[in-house]
Amino acid sequence: MMANLLYLVHRLPYPPNKGDKVRSYHLLKHLAARHRVFLGTFVDDPEDEIHIDTVRKLCAGLHVERLNPRLAKMRSLAGFLTGKALSLGYYRDAGMTAWVEQTRALHKIDATVVFSSAMAQYAPLGHSTVDAPTLVDFVDVDSAKWAQYAAQRPWPLSWVYAREGKRLLDFERALVIRAQRSFFVTANETALFQQLAPECKDRIEAIGNGVDANFFSPDAAHTSPFADGQIPIVFTGAMDYWPNVDAVSWFVTDVLPSLIAALPQIRFYVVGRSPTPAVQALASAAVVVTGTVADVRPYLQYAAVVVAPMRIARGVQNKILEAMAMGRPVVAAQDCVAAIDAVQGAELISASTAQDYVEAIQKLLRQPEQALAVGVAGRQCVVQRYSWAAHLAGIDRYLPSANSGSDVPGSVIVHESS
Numbered sequence: 513m514m515a516n517l518l519y520l521v522h523r524l525p526y527p528p529n530k531g532d533k534v535r536s537y538h539l540l541k542h543l544a545a546r547h548r549v550f551l552g553t554f555v556d557d558p559e560d561e562i563h564i565d566t567v568r569k570l571c572a573g574l575h576v577e578r579l580n581p582r583l584a585k586m587r588s589l590a591g592f593l594t595g596k597a598l599s600l601g602y603y604r605d606a607g608m609t610a611w612v613e614q615t616r617a618l619h620k621i622d623a624t625v626v627f628s629s630a631m632a633q634y635a636p637l638g639h640s641t642v643d644a645p646t647l648v649d650f651v652d653v654d655s656a657k658w659a660q661y662a663a664q665r666p667w668p669l670s671w672v673y674a675r676e677g678k679r680l681l682d683f684e685r686a687l688v689i690r691a692q693r694s695f696f697v698t699a700n701e702t703a704l705f706q707q708l709a710p711e712c713k714d715r716i717e718a719i720g721n722g723v724d725a726n727f728f729s730p731d732a733a734h735t736s737p738f739a740d741g742q743i744p745i746v747f748t749g750a751m752d753y754w755p756n757v758d759a760v761s762w763f764v765t766d767v768l769p770s771l772i773a774a775l776p777q778i779r780f781y782v783v784g785r786s787p788t789p790a791v792q793a794l795a796s797a798a799v800v801v802t803g804t805v806a807d808v809r810p811y812l813q814y815a816a817v818v819v820a821p822m823r824i825a826r827g828v829q830n831k832i833l834e835a836m837a838m839g840r841p842v843v844a845a846q847d848c849v850a851a852i853d854a855v856q857g858a859e860l861i862s863a864s865t866a867q868d869y870v871e872a873i874q875k876l877l878r879q880p881e882q883a884l885a886v887g888v889a890g891r892q893c894v895v896q897r898y899s900w901a902a903h904l905a906g907i908d909r910y911l912p913s914a915n916s917g918s919d920v921p922g923s924v925i926v927h928e929s930s
Contacts, residue, residue, distance in 0.1 A: 514547045515622040515912045516572070518615060520631040521553040522603055524576065526563045529785065530750040534830045535651060535697070535721055536627045540570055542904040543625065547911070548572040550615050552608055552634065554579040573619075575611040579603075597679035598672075599654070603630040612636075622912045623647065626691075629654060629684055637690040645692030647910055649719070652697060652827045653705050655681035660824045664758065681708060688712040693910045695719045697827035698851045719907060721828040722900030725891070728809065728837035736814040737805075743777045743877060746815035748808050748831050751787035751801075755824040763821045764794050766866040771873060772798055783811045812838040817873050817883070820844035821863070827851060833898055836860065836890035841883045843872045859893040861886065 525536035543549050550573040555561055561578075568574045588601035612634045615621065626632045626648045635646050658677035662670045688694045688709065694716045696702045702718045738744045747763070749756040760782050771778050778798065782791060785804040795801045805811065812818060818835035822845045832852060835842045842860055849862035856862050861876070863869045876883040 516619050517543055517547045517549050517911070518612065518621045518624040518635075519543060519549050519551045520612075520624065520626050520634050521551065522628040522631050524553050524555050524560050524563065524567060525551075525627075526560070526567050530753070531830045532628070532651065535649075538722065538724075538900045539625075539627065539649065539904060539907075540567070542900065542907075544570040546908070547622075550619065550621070551575070552611055552615075552631075553577075554603065554605075554608075556581060556584075573615060575608070575615075577605050577607050579605075591679070595679070597683050598676055599630045599680060600633055600683065604633065608634055623910075625649065625907070627651070629680070629687060632683075632687050632691075635691075637687075645910055645912075646690070647907060648687060648691045648694040649907075650684065650694060650696050650701075650705075653684070653701055653708070655684055656704060656708070657824070661754065664824065685709040685712060688715050691715070693717070695907065697721055700851055701827050717906070720898070720903040721830060721833065722898045722903045723830065723833040723837050723894050724900065725837045725895045725898070728812075728834045730813050730839045730891075731809070734807075734810040734813050737810050738779070738781075738814055741777055742779045743775055743816050744779055744781055744811075744814065745771070745873065746781045746783060746811050746818050746835075747820070748783045748811065748818070748835070751782060751784040751791045751803075755822055756784065757788055757791055758823055759821045760791060760794065762823060763819065763869070764799055767821065767869045767873075768798065770866070770870045774874060775877060781811060781815075783808055808834075809838060812840055815840050817876050818842045819869070819873070820848055821869060822848050825851075832860070833894055836887075837894045839887040839891040841876050841886040842890060843869060843876070853897050854890065854893045858886065859889040 521536045523533060525533055525540050528534040528537040549571050551571045552575045554577050556579040564576055584602045587604055588598040591598040591601045616636060622644060624635045624646045626635050629650055632648060637646055655677045658673050658680060662673035662677060665673060696705060696716060696718055697720060699718045702716055705716060706713045747760055768780055780799045782801045783805055787801050787803055792801055812835050818840045820829055820832050825845055825848050828851050829848050832842055832844050832848060843863050844860065846862045846864045849856055849860050852860060854860040861872050863872050
């Protein structure tokens, strides 16, 4: 018999159209192929509601709370009074608490898997024993991300973000001690957390990201979305995510003018859902902001170069793996390249300064044979080293293989979060 798993995720893990959802969805598929999964999650985007049934088919039980971002932000403010991280209040919900308690009462839960530290407030950490472990996928060191935000923003936001980084680190450290095992997306993230919390050194490890190289594969059936005569440089990502907003804003201001001066046919395509007003304001004769697209693959496949100029980056960037899988040359921030097992210069190109980007991109555009070679090598790298099955197998040795709980039909409950 399969084990009963409680899986807690801060955002509906479908569609896999942004970094965290790509990982949480593939983890869900991995767990559901071997166990009975009871998933508790939130919907924070009304457009995702049409996908609830897709997720339900993977689960023995599904509970979805509709998250009102405005009310969630108000709840998070309580953290200033309690001294806790604001992120915890944002995801605090009575309905989710009640569902977790009911699920544990009705079924023998053999293990709990937490995706994102904020969801650990619902986990039965007091029962994180060998028989019923609690496993936490932090993905990134979120506390360090908030510290990075603080360095990028003026006061008073810098103070708020710095405070969040400190409070969240306190929570992360306590969580790792109480959980059976915790995971981060790269060895670099794991090493960073070991530096921040030395007492947790022997309780954490890395489980890397993967990419579906069958789905992200060059296909002659894809038609180019670009106008004839254009030289398209492409960035992909959710465009309401601050690190992505910062990346494209910096690229347009500091890199693109030099490229346009040398090659006026260049067009920079910002491809991704929910562009903020700051991103929309970048649109010009040389910059195209697409908003949501039906399929990102044609934009990648026909790009001359794909860029990932992330200045605030944690862990493996799925956008880079996907572009590599599509066989395109990628120029990315040095920290992002360091997180990927690829040969720098042959499979993936790194850059640090604006001038680095200009020189690397111009070289690829002027030497199409080299650009093709980098794209081919990049795809081969992904196919050989970045399958989801190989990476996610790392969690299996901490999960039980059987249970004595009753088998019941799957169910779905959707509530409005108050």
